[in-house]
Amino acid sequence: MADPLHERDLARPALDLVAKAAGAYLEALPDLPVRDPAADVLFDRLGGPLPEHGAGTLAGVEELLDIGTRAAVQSSGPRFFHFIVGGATPAAQAGDWITGLLDQPAGLWVASPLAAEAETVVLGWLKDLFALPDSYGGVLTPSATFANLTALACARNWWAAAHGVDVTVDGLAGLPTMPVLTGGYVHPSNRKALQILGCGRDTLRVHTRDDAGRVDLAAIERALIEIDGPAVLIASAGEVDTGDFDPIDALADLAERYGAWLHVDGAFGLFAGVTPRLSHLVRGVERAHSVAADGHKWLNVPYESGFAFVRDADLLGRTFGASNAPYLPGAGDTHLNYNHLGPESSRRARALPIWATLRAYGRAGYRAMVERHHDLAVHLGALVEQAPDLELLAPVTLCVVCFRYRPPEPFTETELDELNRRLGTELIEDGRVYAGTTIHRGKVALRPAIVNWRTVAGDVELFAAVVREIGARVAGELRAGGRAGEA
């Protein structure tokens, strides 16, 4: 095998192979274990030295399909409840294939007017879906981490300007530390954004009023009075361990009163706004200066997909506009060049799968899905409360159920932590369902999240049954002498 030019007639047969395998794979997906540890041996076939002479198009594609469909964690299937991982709706998945097929460089308008126009359209649709003012600027990002980065970069720009500095041109030198205040629900990606931005991740001031991490509004207000100048507030719309929310409206009041910037991290929680049943959770989000969310979580668009909105639309360009390399469009260019509005330069046309899924299911489809997931979370919460050996650790607010295994016989808190930690590990090894552990109010807990369009009642019921089965076994082992400290 040599130059791919010699295999140009195989582009279509290669895609046919994928489409054929996809049919069988998708049919099996709802019943596959989330992970088959026996398939790890296939990783050997990924390795070896760089091939000097390739295997050829069809052989290469066949091999990857074989390894991939068997060794993948089936995170797009209905029983992956770990972290907060969405699936891919049929339309979004096909839209993603179209994105690959067309392979558009989506940074500059001239390179793909299609991608730029589609991005403008889907950003408008998303603003509408989440009831955000249409005047907000926006950009698609690879993730909520990048969306938080994008938003906080704009906040930094605004804050430095208030100190008379153009941070885009001159950087942070000579400026004081940017005050960033939040509650205990803050997601680590915000710290990561601050660390990337040169603001320092440990400068984040976390004001909590209890061990669950609920925000202490009075302490934030006192801090704002003391700062007596521009500051940044981060509100969490959807905390990853319990799905709980910061009071966005109250934080917006503080931002207004003290002239602060309010950023809302709504990676998955922003979707509460899609249904009247839950929209009270995000009340006030339309008053934020910036909002970040994910497409690859609750929108159920394939990785990677996120989006950021900024109230002062011009700030995006001022923050991310490139220096004028002679080959780039100049100041006279009136087209939207999205690579001047976000941290990336070259990027994929990630508007296309978003367009496809919103076109296919519309507002009503997403409302129905979010309500169904909320119903499923409430259902799982009820199963937990009814089971004598499970303990709900936080109210079910949205799509996350925070609970632990707790057998009727007395175990100390330390032993319960040990039990649940082992349970978490064994759950992953078992592979029928997937969930992770966290520490909630000092207790080791499971925190399944339900955000996959495929998930139905039978999946969460199986989840509860598997947790009880493995929990009982681990509890038995601990009772039989393997308790913490004795092992």
Ligand SMILES: *Cc1c(COP(=O)(O)O)cnc(C)c1O
């Ligand atoms: C998942 C999540 C993020 C980070 O999103 P990525 O898509 O993983 O980068 C940020 N904030 C919250 C609240 C999240 O749930």
